[in-house]
Amino acid sequence: MKTLLVAEYREGALLNATYELVAFAEKLGAESAMFLVGSDTALPKYDGTLYLADVAQAGEFNPAVHKQLLLDVIAKEQPELIVFSHSSYGWDLAPRVALALNAAQISEVVDVAGNTFVVPACNAKLRRDLQSKTAQTVVTLQGGAFGLSAEPSGTPKVEKIETATASPLEFGGYEAVEKGGVDLTKAEIIVSAGRGIGKAENLEMISQLAEALGGEYGASRPVVDAEWAEHNRQIGTTGQTVSPKLYVACGISGAIQHLAGMKKSEFIIAINTDKDAPIGEVADVLAVADLKELVPALTERIQKL
Amino acid sequence: MESKFKVNTEGKWYDNVDLAWRMNEYDEFAVEQAVQVKDQVGEADVTVLSIGIDKVKETMKKALAMGCDRGVHVNDDASYAKDPFEIASIIAAFARDKGFDLIFTGMQSQDRGSAQVGVLVAEMLGLPSVSTIVDFAFDNGQITAKRELEGGLRAIIKTQAPALLTCQLGLNTPRYPTLPNIMKAKKKELLTLEVATLLQDGARQETVKMYVPEKKGGGLVLEGDVGAIADQLVQILKEKTGVLA
Ligand SMILES: Cc1cc2nc3c(=O)[nH]c(=O)nc-3n(C[C@H](O)[C@H](O)[C@H](O)COP(=O)(O)OP(=O)(O)OC[C@H]3O[C@@H](n4cnc5c(N)ncnc54)[C@H](O)[C@@H]3O)c2cc1C
Numbered sequence: 001m002k003t004l005l006v007a008e009y010r011e012g013a014l015l016n017a018t019y020e021l022v023a024f025a026e027k028l029g030a031e032s033a034m035f036l037v038g039s040d041t042a043l044p045k046y047d048g049t050l051y052l053a054d055v056a057q058a059g060e061f062n063p064a065v066h067k068q069l070l071l072d073v074i075a076k077e078q079p080e081l082i083v084f085s086h087s088s089y090g091w092d093l094a095p096r097v098a099l100a101l102n103a104a105q106i107s108e109v110v111d112v113a114g115n116t117f118v119v120p121a122c123n124a125k126l127r128r129d130l131q132s133k134t135a136q137t138v139v140t141l142q143g144g145a146f147g148l149s150a151e152p153s154g155t156p157k158v159e160k161i162e163t164a165t166a167s168p169l170e171f172g173g174y175e176a177v178e179k180g181g182v183d184l185t186k187a188e189i190i191v192s193a194g195r196g197i198g199k200a201e202n203l204e205m206i207s208q209l210a211e212a213l214g215g216e217y218g219a220s221r222p223v224v225d226a227e228w229a230e231h232n233r234q235i236g237t238t239g240q241t242v243s244p245k246l247y248v249a250c251g252i253s254g255a256i257q258h259l260a261g262m263k264k265s266e267f268i269i270a271i272n273t274d275k276d277a278p279i280g281e282v283a284d285v286l287a288v289a290d291l292k293e294l295v296p297a298l299t300e301r302i303q304k305l
Numbered sequence: 306m307e308s309k310f311k312v313n314t315e316g317k318w319y320d321n322v323d324l325a326w327r328m329n330e331y332d333e334f335a336v337e338q339a340v341q342v343k344d345q346v347g348e349a350d351v352t353v354l355s356i357g358i359d360k361v362k363e364t365m366k367k368a369l370a371m372g373c374d375r376g377v378h379v380n381d382d383a384s385y386a387k388d389p390f391e392i393a394s395i396i397a398a399f400a401r402d403k404g405f406d407l408i409f410t411g412m413q414s415q416d417r418g419s420a421q422v423g424v425l426v427a428e429m430l431g432l433p434s435v436s437t438i439v440d441f442a443f444d445n446g447q448i449t450a451k452r453e454l455e456g457g458l459r460a461i462i463k464t465q466a467p468a469l470l471t472c473q474l475g476l477n478t479p480r481y482p483t484l485p486n487i488m489k490a491k492k493k494e495l496l497t498l499e500v501a502t503l504l505q506d507g508a509r510q511e512t513v514k515m516y517v518p519e520k521k522g523g524g525l526v527l528e529g530d531v532g533a534i535a536d537q538l539v540q541i542l543k544e545k546t547g548v549l550a
Contacts, residue, residue: 088453091436092437096424096428098425099425104509105421105510107418107420108419122416126310126312126516128513128515130510131510132510168464168465169462169464174454174458174460175459175460177459188548189548213548213549215548221475222474225474225475238453245547246546266546275528280520281520284525285524285526286525286527287527287534287538288526294534297534297535298535298538300535
């Protein structure tokens with residue numbers, strides 16, 4: 001089996017998720033080649049052919065151009081599998097390539113066995129085994145699902161590629177969400193509020209528990225989107241990645257994008273009314289209770305110590 | 306998502322019974338954005354489309370009450386079994402000759418989460434598309450959108466209508482339909498089309514099975530009286546973490 005791995009590059013650096021693609025090919029025991037719009041000053045540690053387009057010409061985000069570059073390489077390499085990360089880059093580009101190839105796309109793969117791909121459904125409460133019905137298949141891999149057995153090593157054989165495709169999109173640069181205020185990456189204790197708090201006023205009891213424990217409060221995305229908390233409190237792929245000594249998740253279901261930001265915490269306590277919430281998978285302790293009762297009760301006991 | 310999902314007897318999708326139905330979370334932001342553009346430009350006509358069983362009409366009524374002008378229900382008892390390519394084909398077939406200036410979709414569904422359909426529709430129609438937007442501005446056909454990347458970064462993208470945008474959580478604040486608008490929505494047009502009239506192609510992937518994943522996390526589960534749980538947690542904090550020292 002032959003695979004083409006679509007590496008990622010942003011703001012002058014190769015993204016580490018690239019090595020998860022290599023790990024995936026390794027797990028399949030498949031041959032691979034790699035595609036990258038990047039720079040020869042930031043090459044992946046990889047033994048194999050690297051088709052490299054210069055980011056100065058092709059742009060970091062330019063789907064029409066990246067698609068054409070990829071299609072040219074695919075025509076040459078004839079891979080059976082085209083492998084992306086399930087990232088903002090991958091889920092944008094993959095369907096464009098899949099349609100052009102008349103290929104199936106299987107998204108957010110967490111495991112593979114032969115020609116069967118495992119993907120999550122319904123916030124990881126269920127899983128599906130999927131099979132492609134087309135000769136070529138495009139897949140995107142869930143972040144963190146595949147890991148290399150050893151440190152990446154090697155030197156790629158670079159083949160430069162280019163295209164003269166026009167783009168209907170104009171990239172106007174990046175913008176960082178405002179930083180400042182609290183830095184959760186430095187906090188040793190974090191108590192986080194999820195949508196389960198129900199309303200803005202209930203954030204108070206979360207911050208009180210955080211204070212009683214001598215820590216900071218954090219939040220899941222819906223709490224930030226609803227403007228109950230500032231963005232600098234958000235934990236997850238599109239917020240902060242933290243690894244405190246203690247993480248208390250209150251009313252947080254445990255979506256993969258949240259877990260990615262906190263699963264490396266040393267000790268995790270989850271408070272949730274749903275015994276089957278996926279947060280239970282990473283929690284050391286799952287307290288099945290209404291946070292509106294348990295959080296104040298816990299705060300009171302800690303304050304009395 | 307806190308519903309209890311059960312796999313259906315066929316073993317390929319979940320059972321609909323006992324589930325509370327609501328609009329896909331990501332789609333709420335799409336509906337709101339379309340209505341906001343209408344509010345902004347004045348003369349605009351917003352169509353909301355949904356594929357599925359008769360029950361999806363309830364969801365569309367919410368969209369109509371939020372301010373969409375008409376609903377199109379693509380009647381399909383087996384939409385759950387369709388793959389992203391088929392779903393996108395249906396939407397593209399409907400949209401092809403309608404001359405929409407803007408198409409908004411959710412960036413993904415909450416159940417499948419493939420994040421493919423919006424981008425596929427745009428590619429099928431030959432339209433530019435920007436996925437995962439968290440900000441949108443429209444000025445005389447000129448679109449400025451911000452796409453969300455990982456770690457709090459956004460990319461600013463400009464393009465020209467006609468275009469398709471896939472909407473990420475937090476793009477806007479979806480409005481609650483008011484009672485007068487709910488009443489008005491009842492009089493709005495709600496067209497039903499049969500899926501067979503729109504779908505020509507077949508699926509490109511198939512579900513072998515759906516199942517509840519094996520539980521791996523062997524963490525301690527505390528249940529019962531809240532006071533007793535609080536006592537146990539204090540004990541655990543003392544013994545297992547250094548934080549109460
Ligand atoms: C590209 C992308 C990026 C994302 N980035 C992030 C990110 O950075 N961070 C992030 O958090 N999310 C992110 N998300 C969103 C993520 O997918 C989930 O939607 C989100 O994490 C859910 O937040 P939640 O757990 O608070 O809410 P829900 O999933 O709605 O869960 C609420 C939980 O509260 C429980 N509950 C309800 N009432 C109570 C009560 N009274 N007491 C106790 N428990 C209760 C429920 O059982 C449920 O488990 C992202 C999504 C996408 C697509």
